[in-house]
Amino acid sequence: MASANPISGSKELGSASAARTKASLAWGAVANIEDLREIAKKRVPRTFFEYVEAGSYDELTLRANRIALDALELRQRVMVDVSSRVQSTTIVGQPALLPVVLAPAGLTGAVYPNGEIHAARAAQSHGVPFCLSTMSVCSIEDVAAAVEKPFWFQLYLMKDRGFSRSLIERAHAAGCPTLVLTMDLHVEGQRTADVHNGLGIPPRLSLANILDIAMHLRWASGMLWSKEYTFGNLKDAIRNSGNLGILSEWVKQQFDPSFERHDVEWVRKLWPGQLIVKGILDPQDAEMAVAAGADAVLISNHGGRQLDGAPSTVKAFPGVRDAVGDRIELLFDSGIRSGLDVLKALALGARACFIGRAYLYGLGAGGEAGVRKALSLISEELDTGMALTGVTDVKAVPRDVIVQ
Template sequence: MREITHIAELRSIARRKIPRAIFDYVDGGSYDERTLHDNSADLAALRLRQRVMVDVSQRTLATSMVGEAASMPLAIAPTGLTGLVHGDGEILAARAAQAAGIPFCLSTMSICSLEDVSAAVEKPFWFQLYVMRDRGFSQSLIERAQAARCPALVLTVDLQIQGQRHRDIRNGLAVPPRLTLHNLLDIATKPRWMQRVLCGKRKTFGNLMGHVAGADNLATVSQWIAGQFDPSLSWRDIEWVRKLWPGKLILKGILDLSDAQRAAASGADAIVVSNHGGRQLDGAASSIRALPEIAERVGDRCEVLFDGGIRSGQDVLKALALGARGCMTGRAFLYGLGAYGERGVTRALKILRDELDVSMALTGTTNVRDVTRALLWQEGEGPEMRMETARSWADVA
């Protein structure tokens, strides 16, 4: 692997190495992808305050996230179909996270199962849960997560109905993939990807195999999943999960202050300010716009994590400055996985860590726990931060 210095380079390499349908699933968002774009653009528009003549010879990035020690304030986010980006992708990413000393979160819609990943790593990992129409199956997943010694359950709350993702529809993305002439020709040009996926432990959703009737038929599995997202999901279901789950409970997908307050009152140990990576409600606010008010109003009652647009260590630093305790990254590690497998994930995490470390030093910060809003450049004398795009921007004072 040549020297890679930027997440964008890993993205470019992954785009060449994996089929278009899989890359677009990772890279894309819903509808016109406005929220997907804003997640990154609004982070990029924030400016850091350069400080000099501060002794930064001794720095630490170590912190804790939801009671778990972490070498830096970052966790690998739950992402579906990771094992189709690279064979055994969930296992490889979990190993890279373990080596880096940060939390890894496995998705319900993973290719490798809970048991597969648990057997491959020493450090217990977080598990992400969708509460489905079949509450019995959801309960069985909670029980399996307990058996795997998962210390935290990440309950995704923003997928009652799936947002339309134009790229996936155009590409015929499904499990198994829809074999159009275009897809066949594209896959034929990616023989190494195909070999790795075919040699992986599983070729479909591992957490469903053996637990869903007819799961030996891939088409049946896909149909079952399509009917399982539940528009009737409510706060009563959060109470139900809280009673079943004895460990840490994290609610992911909070973007509105009233929802954040309700989440804090529900007994959740943490929330993740997130718009599902711009893959659900297009036109929703970017995650970084929503973060400051939520962190200020509920940060004393539950831990606030951040997800949405993390592509650099500076993005992590900016989210911390606006009140996040830690961040989650999905696409950045998936680009590394698609580019170089486990080594690529390791490289992505090192890029993020190094950028965070250097940016801390150049802002006169020695301890990641000491990051505050004072680290951000603010125009004029008021507390309002002006965006490069000249769009109005919520008061963060």
């Protein structure tokens, strides 16, 4: 599958289609997201697999996200008619067949060749939004040319406001209906695994990395068909952008510690579509996001990849919900691995969940087909959970679904 070019050319498309058919026959043995993770671990070079896995510093918050979700107990209800169950909803006013968004993830195209395109196509086939990261490998224009329906775009606001404005304009020109503005990357939290693997700024090429890639020939041969070998959205920002070290150093210098509420207002004036503010954990920050014109708040600790020791999303969610939940749509991010996790988040008051690692495991395991499998698993688990808790509509999940 990885050796065929799935992006252009009828011969390559035919080969990719045959490969997807072959791969789909093997998905029957995959029972959950963890199974996809194990497959991805074998197929993706360690450097990039651990990039997906890593949390910051001692990974306290990374672990807390899962511990908190696992600790929530679901209230089983059996004396309720659940013969008709509805998973379709709207997310910031846009229809979705499942209350899930594929979260923005940097270097998705390093997990699987042209990974952003494969993920976007899988999301499109399942009727859910895909959000492209500023730090993607495939550019906004690459993805727009390869899919039929609009996708969302996530923005890191750079010190170079002129370049940030150009990213906003490019996303609008590509037909993106929603902009996700990330607020929790004023500075970058250290991911220890990335340091050990040389995936820092600038990146370090070691003998171990070279040998690791040589042991993953399926991945390496697929990369021959990659549309980009750098950060596709940023390659026009500086000269010599083909040098990943130079480009990465520019990115590091562009993180902006001065970023605050007035910058959100600036983005709001420029962006004509829906605006989601991501990285909110504190009720006061949520209040500021509402005042700045956000259409939704994404309660998130960046998947445990920024401030280590920050609370889990489960712990932070009620405070934000009680502060602004009657005025703005709330979304949940960080730690979701199953449809039952999604059900728990909806019961807390979320409209929908962003998933990151869960779909990236599917992507690493088998490209578009793997992401579709991840979404199918989550949908099936959510359906079972709804049936056994007496829930018939994801738009109306009562709080008492969670045992208090």
